[in-house]
Amino acid sequence: MLRTALRNVFAHKARLLMTVLAVMLGVAFVSGTLVFTSTISDAYQKSSEKGYSNVDLAIEPPAGGDSGPPRRRPGGQDRLTQATLDKARELPGAQSASGSVTGFTALADKHGKLVGEGWQTTGGNYDSGRNGKAEDARYPMRNGRAPHGSDEVAIDSATAKRVGFEIGDTARMSVNGPVLKQRVVGIFTTDDGNVAAGGTLVLFDTPTAQRLFALPGQYDQITLKAADGTSQAELKSQAEKIIPKGADAVTGKKLAADQSEAIKKGMSGMQTAMLVFAGISLFVGIFIIANTFTMLVAQRTKELALLRAVGAGRRQVTRSVLIEALVVGTVAAVGGMAAGVGIGAALRSLMGRFGATVPDGPLVVDATAIGASLATGIVVTVLAAWLPARKAAKIPPVAAMSSVHAAATTRSLVIRNTIGALLAGAGTALVLYGAGMDDRDTAKIPLSAGAATLLIGVFVLTPLLSRPLIAAAAPFMRIFGVSGKLARQNSVRNPRRTAATASALMIGLTLITGLTVIAGSVQQAVEKLATDSLKADYTVSMANQTPLSSGVERKLTRDDQVESLSPMRNSPARVGSSTEYLTGVKGETISDLTDMPFVSGGWDGLSGNKAVVDKETAKEKGWKTGSAFPVTFEDGKKARMTVSGVYEGNEMIRGIMLDTGTLDPHMKQLSSMQVMVKTKDGASDSVKASLEKALGSNPAVLVQDEKDVTESIAKIFTLMLNMLYGLLAMAVIVAVLGVVNTLAMSVFERSQEIGMLRAIGLDRRGIKRMVRLESLVISLFGGVLGIGLGIFFGWAAGKVVGLSLSTYSLVLPWDRIGIFLGLAAVVGMLAALWPARRAAKLNMLTAIKTE
Numbered sequence: 001m002l003r004t005a006l007r008n009v010f011a012h013k014a015r016l017l018m019t020v021l022a023v024m025l026g027v028a029f030v031s032g033t034l035v036f037t038s039t040i041s042d043a044y045q046k047s048s049e050k051g052y053s054n055v056d057l058a059i060e061p062p063a064g065g066d067s068g069p070p071r072r073r074p075g076g077q078d079r080l081t082q083a084t085l086d087k088a089r090e091l092p093g094a095q096s097a098s099g100s101v102t103g104f105t106a107l108a109d110k111h112g113k114l115v116g117e118g119w120q121t122t123g124g125n126y127d128s129g130r131n132g133k134a135e136d137a138r139y140p141m142r143n144g145r146a147p148h149g150s151d152e153v154a155i156d157s158a159t160a161k162r163v164g165f166e167i168g169d170t171a172r173m174s175v176n177g178p179v180l181k182q183r184v185v186g187i188f189t190t191d192d193g194n195v196a197a198g199g200t201l202v203l204f205d206t207p208t209a210q211r212l213f214a215l216p217g218q219y220d221q222i223t224l225k226a227a228d229g230t231s232q233a234e235l236k237s238q239a240e241k242i243i244p245k246g247a248d249a250v251t252g253k254k255l256a257a258d259q260s261e262a263i264k265k266g267m268s269g270m271q272t273a274m275l276v277f278a279g280i281s282l283f284v285g286i287f288i289i290a291n292t293f294t295m296l297v298a299q300r301t302k303e304l305a306l307l308r309a310v311g312a313g314r315r316q317v318t319r320s321v322l323i324e325a326l327v328v329g330t331v332a333a334v335g336g337m338a339a340g341v342g343i344g345a346a347l348r349s350l351m352g353r354f355g356a357t358v359p360d361g362p363l364v365v366d367a368t369a370i371g372a373s374l375a376t377g378i379v380v381t382v383l384a385a386w387l388p389a390r391k392a393a394k395i396p397p398v399a400a401m402s403s404v405h406a407a408a409t410t411r412s413l414v415i416r417n418t419i420g421a422l423l424a425g426a427g428t429a430l431v432l433y434g435a436g437m438d439d440r441d442t443a444k445i446p447l448s449a450g451a452a453t454l455l456i457g458v459f460v461l462t463p464l465l466s467r468p469l470i471a472a473a474a475p476f477m478r479i480f481g482v483s484g485k486l487a488r489q490n491s492v493r494n495p496r497r498t499a500a501t502a503s504a505l506m507i508g509l510t511l512i513t514g515l516t517v518i519a520g521s522v523q524q525a526v527e528k529l530a531t532d533s534l535k536a537d538y539t540v541s542m543a544n545q546t547p548l549s550s551g552v553e554r555k556l557t558r559d560d561q562v563e564s565l566s567p568m569r570n571s572p573a574r575v576g577s578s579t580e581y582l583t584g585v586k587g588e589t590i591s592d593l594t595d596m597p598f599v600s601g602g603w604d605g606l607s608g609n610k611a612v613v614d615k616e617t618a619k620e621k622g623w624k625t626g627s628a629f630p631v632t633f634e635d636g637k638k639a640r641m642t643v644s645g646v647y648e649g650n651e652m653i654r655g656i657m658l659d660t661g662t663l664d665p666h667m668k669q670l671s672s673m674q675v676m677v678k679t680k681d682g683a684s685d686s687v688k689a690s691l692e693k694a695l696g697s698n699p700a701v702l703v704q705d706e707k708d709v710t711e712s713i714a715k716i717f718t719l720m721l722n723m724l725y726g727l728l729a730m731a732v733i734v735a736v737l738g739v740v741n742t743l744a745m746s747v748f749e750r751s752q753e754i755g756m757l758r759a760i761g762l763d764r765r766g767i768k769r770m771v772r773l774e775s776l777v778i779s780l781f782g783g784v785l786g787i788g789l790g791i792f793f794g795w796a797a798g799k800v801v802g803l804s805l806s807t808y809s810l811v812l813p814w815d816r817i818g819i820f821l822g823l824a825a826v827v828g829m830l831a832a833l834w835p836a837r838r839a840a841k842l843n844m845l846t847a848i849k850t851e
Contacts, residue, residue: 019381021737023332024339027377031340034369036347043361054137055252056226057235059088061219062246079218080247087242088222089130093230094238098127098136101220103213104544105202106700107155108172109163114543114699116159120199121544123175125209126154126186137225139203143167144186147205154186154203156195173202174700175212178551314393318386325385326378333377340373341365413463420460427454431792435799443800451793455510458789462499462506467492469781480773483766486757487773490750491781501739502782505827508732509783509820512725513790514797516816521798525808530709532807533652536593536676537683538691539709543702547671552695556677559694561687563680564589567672571663574632575656576621582631583655584663593676596653600625601645611641611658614649633666650806683707732827739831743775747839758844768836775832776825783824787817 061080080099088097105123107115115121126146127136136146139154144167147154153173155165165171169184188203195201203209210216226235232251239249250258307317345363430450437443458465470492477484491498540556542548553567569584587606599615606612613623623629627643641658649655664670679687683705691703704712747754754767762770795810802808 019328020332020335023329023377023381024336025733025737026380027333027336027373028339028343030376031337031369031373032343032347033340034372035341035344035363035365038364038366038369039344039348039361042364046361054225055223055255056232057224057239057252058250058255059084059222059224059239059243060248060250061221062244062248079214079220080222080244081219082217084242084244084247085219085222088224088239091224091235091238091242093227093235095225095227096129096134096137097222097224098129098138099125099206099219099222100127100138101125101206101209101213101218103175103209104542104546104700105200105212106174106543106698107159107200107202108697108699112172112697112699115163116200122199123173123202123204123209123212125206126203127206138223139188139190141186141188144184147185147203147208149205150208150211151182152185152205153182154188155184156192156201157187157189158195159200160184160187171202172697172699174696174698179696179698308396317393318389321385321389322382325382325389329378329381330374332381333374336377337370337373340369416460417464420457420464423453423457424461425457427451427457430454431796435796437800438803440800440803443803447796447800451796455507455789458506458785459499459503462503462785463495465785466495466498466502466781469784470498470777473777473780477773477777480769482762483769484773487770487777490770490774491777498778498781502778502785505732505739505779505782505824506786506789509786509824510789510793512732513787513817513820514793515790516813516820517791517794517811518797518801520813520816521794521808521811522801522805524811525805527710528807529650529652529805531706533594533596533650534676534706535595535678537679538677538688538703538705539674540677540691540695541674541702541704543700545673547669547673548675548701550670550672552701553672553675555695556675556691559691561679561681561690563678564592565675565677566590566593567660567675569660569663569667569670569672571634571667573634576629580656582633582663583657584660584667585657587659587661589678590657592678594653596647596649599646599648601643603645605644606657607659607661609639609641609662610644611656612645612647613643613656614654615646616649617655618643618646633663634668635666637666651804732823736827736831739775739779739828740834743771743832743835744838747771747835747842751842754839754842755844755846758842764840767840771836771839772829772832775835776828779824779828779831780821783821783827786824787820791817 059080079101082099085097085099088094091097102122102124104121106121109115126139128134128146128148132148135141141154142157144154153171155171159165165184165187167184167187171182171184173180173182182202186203190201192201204212207216210218214220224235224239226232232253236249236251243249307320308314312320341363344365348363427450430446431454432450434443434445434447434450437446470488474488477488480487540548540552547570548567553565556562556565566586566589567584570581571584573580573582575582585606587603587610590606591603598612601612603612613621618624621629623643623646625643625646628640629643630638631641632638639662641656677691679691681687688703688705692698692701695701695703702708757767758764791812798808798810
């Protein structure tokens with residue numbers, strides 16, 4: 001039986017080729033995903049370890065409260081002092097010690113545009129030691145020298161190469177205030193992870209960095225290099241005696257390990273997302289593999305019956321088919337793993353093409369990738385072949401030889417349709433239940449379970465659905481005469497095979513359509529949110545979404561073309577028994593800049609102890625217009641506020657709002673999250689350019705009109721959709737192979753019939769047209785089902801999204817839906833090229849004699 005199974009594999013090489021390709025593609029996606037994520041993760045980890053090669057110990061500042069100095073780090077951490085650094089340098093086990101201070105630094109390119117990725121554009125200090133002449137081991141200079149003085153900087157080599165900076169150039173940058181014009185005196189190399197990811201790093205001398213990011217004599221971190229013969233543990237023991245109360249001493253090994261773990265966690269999300277799509281591809285592949293083996297077994301029914309007649313048992317027949325599947329799965333898995341290594345290398349290369357820089361490192365093909373690839377390909381193929389193998393073994397030899405087994409019994413069809421109807425009904429009920437829930441997190445469970453159940457139910461019901469849906473294409477098929485009529489009849493002759501083929505394409509288009517509907521609806525909702533909430537012509541904010549300097553507001557106030565403006569400040573406060581953020585706005589101008597509908601009251605008279613609140617907060621607190629509530633401000637002073645209006649809040653504007661004249665005296669540091677601006681001449685390119693110029697063409701400050709906001713939102717969703725389309729394209733490719741496979745098998749099965757058609761007058765062109773139209777009908781059938789399910793799932797998921805996005809409404813992108821349906825048609829036409837050509841080339845006499 002083993003020899004028989006192996007001979008069958010080699011005897012049906014052409015018929016099994018498509019199955020091998022289908023499995024190989026799915027395995028390649030899994031393998032490529034694992035290789036890519038392992039390579040990137042390993043490169044960042046090695047870079048991280050290298051970055052800590054000169055650090056044996058780091059002293060971290062204490063987690064302070066509100067007693068910290070101005071400009072303390074986010075999260076309220078106090079900084080370390082020069083005294084602590086001096087003590088660290090005197091430790092017997094320390095070879096050297098240096099202090100570092102960092103912060104956001106927006107660097108402009110030679111055209112004035114922001115370089116890097118916003119929050120990854122950082123600045124720091126080059127520590128030249130006590131005498132100002134030492135070298136900072138963290139930043140070896142490639143060209144030039146270290147910065148000295150407030151007007152000099154050094155720039156990382158990756159940024160210098162990308163932008164074209166050279167020694168002696170003047171670089172424009174900003175921290176959180178005015179534009180700085182600095183002379184580039186050095187270009188250095190670094191293993192900083194932010195730089196590796198495409199960000200920038202600008203180094204000042206220590207006094208300048210402290211003035212910009214902290215206060216004189218303060219550091220964010222102190223790092224130590226151990227002297228020869230001193231271990232990291234010994235150095236830590238010495239340092240713990242001199243560090244401030246609450247500060248922490250962390251060894252270099254632990255720092256590297258912590259960063260490596262953080263990188264692993266960060267990469268795990270990407271790996272999980274990509275593996276989900278790999279699973280989708282394999283899920284689609286299972287249908288194709290099962291379909292292929294079902295047809296192969298059906299074609300060999302008489303052969304298997306003969307084996308049974310000469311003494312082979314049921315288990316032996318089953319094993320022979322499973323052995324074939326094992327051989328096919330092994331070959332495909334090995335080929336897929338090899339292809340996956342190439343995919344992993346290509347993905348890494350593509351990251352560079354898209355502007356993301358990855359640290360240098362080898363391609364990592366670990367045991368996990370190899371084991372998962374081989375197991376996936378082999379297990380999926382064997383499991384997919386098990387059902388047809390078991391079914392073949394159950395056919396009595398006499399029934400198989402007389403072909404009475406060929407038609408499915410009425411009972412089996414009734415059972416299948418009943419199970420499919422129950423699954424589809426249960427899935428639909430779960431989806432509708434999840435869509436109607438008020439809690440977004442709770443709704444995800446029934447929604448996802450219902451979607452999976454409905455998808456399986458529709459797959460089981462597809463043979464039943466194929467007849468009426470394909471019958472609807474009859475008027476179109478009549479245009480093509482006899483070929484069209486034959487194609488329609490052929491496509492419903494074996495509903496199970498047609499259903500399995502169409503289901504592969506259905507699943508891919510379901511996902512693509514659903515994601516497109518959700519993304520398009522969310523994009524429009526966010527755009528509507530921005531346009532409905534604001535009447536301002538421009539919003540001014542920091543590129544990295546950090547607080548905006550009050551100097552920006554003062555400059556805009558002095559600008560002649562500005563008609564009105566209002567900042568939006570945030571300040572923590574105690575409101576009753578809970579901590580809330582108060583939002584400060586200008587009471588006299590806010591009504592000209594926003595368009596918020598009020599339930600009661602309004603913006604009028606927003607001054608003194610008056611405040612307006614959004615409806616949700618008012619409901620939660622039990623407030624209404626005229627209600628009074630106690631407030632303890634950021635500086636500890638108390639007041640009693642009165643609600644003068646309740647408005648309909650949204651995701652952009654909500655919370656407790658009061659006049660800046662009331663809030664500003666209580667803020668420790670006057671800054672705004674954004675400034676809304678209305679100009680005399682409205683929004684235009686010239687006005688925008690004038691405002692940017694008035695702000696010093698500051699790369700750290702974004703001046704955005706409604707169009708800019710819309711484009712930035714559209715850019716995010718377009719990028720996300722393109723990534724999803726690229727990943728889901730694998731499922732569609734696998735579906736194409738499934739259609740090709742089915743048609744090729746169908747042509748083989750119908751060789752005698754095709755020969756007879758040729759004999760009675762149907763020419764080769766008519767045969768080709770028949771096969772192509774059959775493929776087109778099957779593909780469009782799968783496309784219609786997929787698009788219908790995708791719209792339904794998109795609607796249901798949108799109901800959940802709408803719980804947290806008030807302006808959400810379903811948007812059906814008819815243009816893209818039309819493209820998807822056209823894509824299904826193209827898939828059918830392309831998939832039919834080879835089978836149609838093969839059918840037309842059959843010798844009619846040889847074909848008629850085929851059994």
